[in-house]
Amino acid sequence: MNDSRSPSPGRPPQRFGxxxxxxxxxxxxxxxxxxxxxxxxxxxxxxxxxxxxxxGTAAExxxxxxxxxxxxxxEVLNSSIERLVDLVSPDWNDQAGQVKDIAAGGVLLTALASxxxxxxLFGPKLWGLLQTWLASSG
Numbered sequence: 001m002n003d004s005r006s007p008s009p010g011r012p013p014q015r016f017g018x019x020x021x022x023x024x025x026x027x028x029x030x031x032x033x034x035x036x037x038x039x040x041x042x043x044x045x046x047x048x049x050x051x052x053x054x055x056g057t058a059a060e061x062x063x064x065x066x067x068x069x070x071x072x073x074x075e076v077l078n079s080s081i082e083r084l085v086d087l088v089s090p091d092w093n094d095q096a097g098q099v100k101d102i103a104a105g106g107v108l109l110t111a112l113a114s115x116x117x118x119x120x121l122f123g124p125k126l127w128g129l130l131q132t133w134l135a136s137s138g
Contacts, residue, residue: 026076027076030075030076030079033079034075034076034079036075036079036107037072037075037076037079040068040071040072040075040111041072043114044068044071044072047064047068047118047122048064048068050122051064051121051122054122054125054126054129055125056121060121063117063121064117064121067113067114067117068114070110070113070114071107071110071111071114074106074107074109074110075107077103077106078103078104078106078107081099081100081103082100082103085099085100
């Protein structure tokens with residue numbers, strides 16, 4: 001009997017462990033094949049290193065982790081939408097291009113928001129360090 005709630009028609013529902021394994025395989029595939037996801041990963045590592053160096057609070061860490069997760073999740077969704085559009089519309093199609101552009105716009109919004117979060121998190125701390133350095137060297 002085919003369960004209409006299964007993830008793919010004709011495919012039985014997966015156990016939790018298999019679902020997690022499939023999700024991790026998908027993330028690994030995205031990391032291997034999506035350049036922008038790797039760039040976001042590098043930016044995330046730099047941001048986390050800066051927060052370690054600047055002595056971030058628990059709240060700042062929470063904000064940073066949520067921001068990184070939002071950007072990465074949006075990029076993964078954008079990549080999957082692009083692949084799906086390519087699958088169902090291999091030839092050029094104006095609507096297919098619009099779907100891709102809208103999905104990319106979502107990534108752009110989260111990336112811009114992450115820059116604002118970075119300015120809010122790091123700006124005052126870096127400004128304080130700069131003022132201390134200038135006072136001690138002057």
